[in-house]
Amino acid sequence: MSVMNSDYRVETAGRAPRQAANSKKTFWRYVWFHRYLYLMLAPALAYYLIFHYIPMYGAIVAFKDFSITKGILGSDWAGFKHFAYLFSQDKFWQVIKNTIIISLYRLTFGFPAPIIVALLMNEVRSRLFKQTVQTAIYLPHFISWVILGGLLLNLLSTDNGVVNNVIRAFGGTSVGFMSDESYFRSTLVFSMIWKEFGWNTIIYMAALAGINPQLYEAALIDGANRWQRLMHVTLPLMRGTIILLLILRLGGIMEAGFEQIFVLYHPGVYSVSDIIDTYVYRIGLTEGRFSLAAAVGLFKSLINFALLVLANRLARMMGEQGVY
Structure with a gap:
């Protein structure tokens, strides 16, 4: 019984990486098939990344006594x-x-x-x-x-x-x-x-x-x-x-x-x-x-x-x- 369990664990352990690799290949194949749609989406993604997500870094100014001369990182924390x-x-x-x-x-x-x-x-x-x-x-x-x-x-x-x-x-x-x-x-x-x-x-x-x-x-x-x-x-x-x-x-x-x-x-x-x-x-x-x-x-x-x-x-x- 223990031999059968060990064989099953070895088989399933080898199957999981193969399934993950196949899933990854399927994903990239799907992206490549719809590459022109993703290309059209790229400007919108770039817009939100540049003007909405990157500026979130500046939110820490709300917790600091911000000074222009010291910058965001150099300003003192105010809690x-x-x-x-x-x-x-x-x-x-x-x-x-x-x-x-x-x-x-x-x-x-x-x-x-x-x-x-x-x-x-x-x-x-x-x-x-x-x-x-x-x-x-x-x-x-x-x-x-x-x-x-x-x-x-x-x-x-x-x-x-x-x-x-x-x-x-x-x-x-x-x-x-x-x-x-x-x-x-x-x-x-x-x-x-x-x-x-x-x-x-x-x-x-x-x-x-x-x-x-x-x-x-x-x-x-x-x-x-x-x-x-x-x-x-x-x-x-x-x-x-x-x-x-x-x-x-x-x-x-x-x-x-x-x-x-x-x-x-x-x-x-x-x-x-x-x-x-x-x-x-x-x-x-x-x-x-x-x-x-x-x-x-x-x-x-x-x-x-x-x-x-x-x-x-x-x-x-x-x-x-x-x-x-």
């Missing part, structure tokens, strides 16, 4: 001093509150907008009308916030803005869309939706294009009306795409749109518009408190990571694949 300072500041919690509120507004009103537009566009039968509308709603995405900010100032200015001129022409009073704290957040969310909803519609239009037309024909034969086909065919087949994009949006809930807010805000509306990114910009670049800015950025990244993991977990509980 959690900068985090303790941040958590003791009322301004920091105000910035967190503004970021979450603006992000939730963007998510609540901005996320459903491209879905609704994609569903409406899917029902349009005139190709010319569909192409015209698509071009009109896609165009703002390609315009920078610097240009759009100037347009919004001209449109919404309390003095000579087009919108306020119309309001005054009908007997109303001027509205401070860009200067009044009670209107500024709504202006941010509306302008964001206007700029981005058309581009995000492309993703949902692609998902709709992948639905088998025979499913609609079967539903029509069964007597389903337009609303029933939408609820029982279209939306269930779009569910995976919607949940995937929702996970990505939840994972970036602490990203409230730096470029847009940086272009549009001013000290008069800091109390409702100052977000984490603009706060980091001010204390990091304008005040030179690099360690403090790094601590804020690291805290934001940890919150985003936790939200991404939580959202992905909830998606898996709902039967979807998630992002990993």
Whole structure:
């Protein structure tokens, strides 16, 4: 019996390296077969490696009293001093509150907008009308916030803005869309939706294009009306795409749109518009408190990571694949 066991162990021990070698050869053969696809993927991988992964080394600045003359490695360790300072500041919690509120507004009103537009566009039968509308709603995405900010100032200015001129022409009073704290957040969310909803519609239009037309024909034969086909065919087949994009949006809930807010805000509306990114910009670049800015950025990244993991977990509980 012992001889048989020893022979089995020798046989299996020799089999494992052969299986590993064969698996390795299979992997490289697969990579070589799809070499052109991996070649197309290389620029994206290089981008994330250079601009996202290598800079993670600088996160240790948050735990140091950083000095430009000493460098990252030469600066003295500070431990959690900068985090303790941040958590003791009322301004920091105000910035967190503004970021979450603006992000939730963007998510609540901005996320459903491209879905609704994609569903409406899917029902349009005139190709010319569909192409015209698509071009009109896609165009703002390609315009920078610097240009759009100037347009919004001209449109919404309390003095000579087009919108306020119309309001005054009908007997109303001027509205401070860009200067009044009670209107500024709504202006941010509306302008964001206007700029981005058309581009995000492309993703949902692609998902709709992948639905088998025979499913609609079967539903029509069964007597389903337009609303029933939408609820029982279209939306269930779009569910995976919607949940995937929702996970990505939840994972970036602490990203409230730096470029847009940086272009549009001013000290008069800091109390409702100052977000984490603009706060980091001010204390990091304008005040030179690099360690403090790094601590804020690291805290934001940890919150985003936790939200991404939580959202992905909830998606898996709902039967979807998630992002990993």
